[in-house]
Amino acid sequence: MSKLVRLAIAFVLLTAFLPSCRPAAALAVGQAAPEFSLPDVDGQTHTLAQYRGKVVVLEWINPGCPFSHRTAEEGVMTSTLSRHPGVVWLGINSTARNRADYRAPAAFKKYDAQYGITYPVLYDTAGTVGRAYGATTTPHMFVIDEQGKLVYEGAIDDDPSGSQPKAKRTNYVDLALAAHAAGKSADPAVTKSWGCSVKY
């Protein structure tokens, strides 16, 4: 029996006893947000480090997902950003190239123009940044403070189906940004995100 075969058997035996786990989310509020370097729809690179000193909001986005699409149609994200002018807002598209929802940068630019999305949308087609943050849904929101620490993670608001008028919804990102500006902790700092699964 060759050494290779023996090693292969050992590997199979060992992995058979490993529980087939979905890894639990990797990021907690208060921890340093993982660094990234991703291209936007124009091919320009954005890093988290370049925005140190500013509050950064990350929005996992997929125009093919009805939840992402509704928030774009209603201007939920752009209006939230407009209420917090000093904030850097980045969309992150973790849709893999082989998924039906994948949209090439040129098509995404058209979508941005159609729905007035002026903030950069970054391409994470390998899904490494999405997984590092534990992003599970579109939309899934992360608010990062000036020092690069996560201060809020979860849903944009409390109305997954968009059945309430905007004035009656609780916009958690709005609350987190306002709390942070006032020198307070976000409350809630964690909510359950809703939407489509990220198409890794």
Place this chain on the structure above:
Amino acid sequence: MVKPRSVLLAFALSPLLLALAAPSRAATSEWAVHPQVRARLLTARTVAAPGENLLAGAEFVLAPGWHAYWKNSGDAGFAPRVDLGASTGLAGSELLWPAPRRFQVTGGLQAFGYEHQVIYPLELHPAPGAGRLTLRAQLDYVVCAEECVPYRDALELEQPLGAPPSDDPATQPALAEARARVPTPVEQAHLVATATLTRPESGKGELELVLRGAQPALAGGADLFLESSDLFDAATPQIDALPDALRVRVPLTWKRADVSPPAVFTVAWVATGLAPPAPAAVSGRTRVAGGTAGGALSWLFVLPFLAVALVFLWLLRAARAHRTARPEK
């Protein structure tokens, strides 16, 4: 191969055919019909006694491959909402959650819910002295296959009141079955649940829930679902059948690094796939008291791997000894 579109079309048309085949006077609303799902309200009575509590439900029939969701939807979707606020003659209601299943979502994600068909039971409390009961429900829900489609349906059902009350043979058995799929509270199931927590420094912990008196109905068939929590994110549980108990170990990741986890907290859980005499699904809210300082205990997790490695080394030595005794030609 049948095209998915024609399957969806046949699915969407089937309630029309059913309606033609058997026009019913049953205690049901009209179906709200969509390509992937149809939804309706139903009650167990053709005639309900005024003022008596009434079993009702929101029924969803799903096209093949599509899912509806549990109260913790997992990594996708959201829990359905049933708003009966616009009803007449209704004092209160309670939405119940049948035991869910676990679905793998492409990309290594998981969701919790139902496939094919599900009735979410509703316990209705009619207003005392109300002469009529008109249910007006707004259903907010999402169904997902690879993609997700959210829907909002407004449904109405006029419930006849009077005496004597009578069950509706077209709906009562299905509603009773749906009610039976709602997990039994652990105390009523005569099982005892205890939960402990190891809390290593790394921000990860492990919840160990022991359900004394429970066994899996089939080997590997038991599962455990935690309601969503702001405190932690839960990974896939590992479940072991002990001689007199079911032991569930759930890796947790704390969602807050800026505040210490509370010394005492409660986990809400549902265990499914249990063997008789226990109910098939049991629910509980169990207090988890202060974690052990995980450092020492976390070494125990290495033991199974160490054991496997030792057995392997032993086998290797045995094989070598065997070969030495009888050399290969």
